[in-house]
Amino acid sequence: MANYIGHYKCVESPEEFYSSPRTTLDFPTQVMHKSKNYILNTTLQYSTSSQEDSITRIAKERNIDFGIEV
Numbered sequence: 001m002a003n004y005i006g007h008y009k010c011v012e013s014p015e016e017f018y019s020s021p022r023t024t025l026d027f028p029t030q031v032m033h034k035s036k037n038y039i040l041n042t043t044l045q046y047s048t049s050s051q052e053d054s055i056t057r058i059a060k061e062r063n064i065d066f067g068i069e070v
Helices: 049-061
Strands: 003-010 016-019 030-033 037-044 067-070
Touching: 003 049, 016 037, 037 049, 049 067
Parallel strands: 016 067
Antiparallel strands: 003 016, 003 037, 030 037
């Protein structure tokens, strides 16, 4: 079974974040986070915990927020 993570980019600054995982593709295209407007940039699909760990590791290495509820 596939899971999905949304990658959002801020429209006002270079900030970005990864959403918390979902089992469906029903991500909102625009969200507010930390009083800023973000737009869905891409959706990542993964099916194993090692793939999720890899996404999390990369986000941490780049200081990108991860697991944000949208």
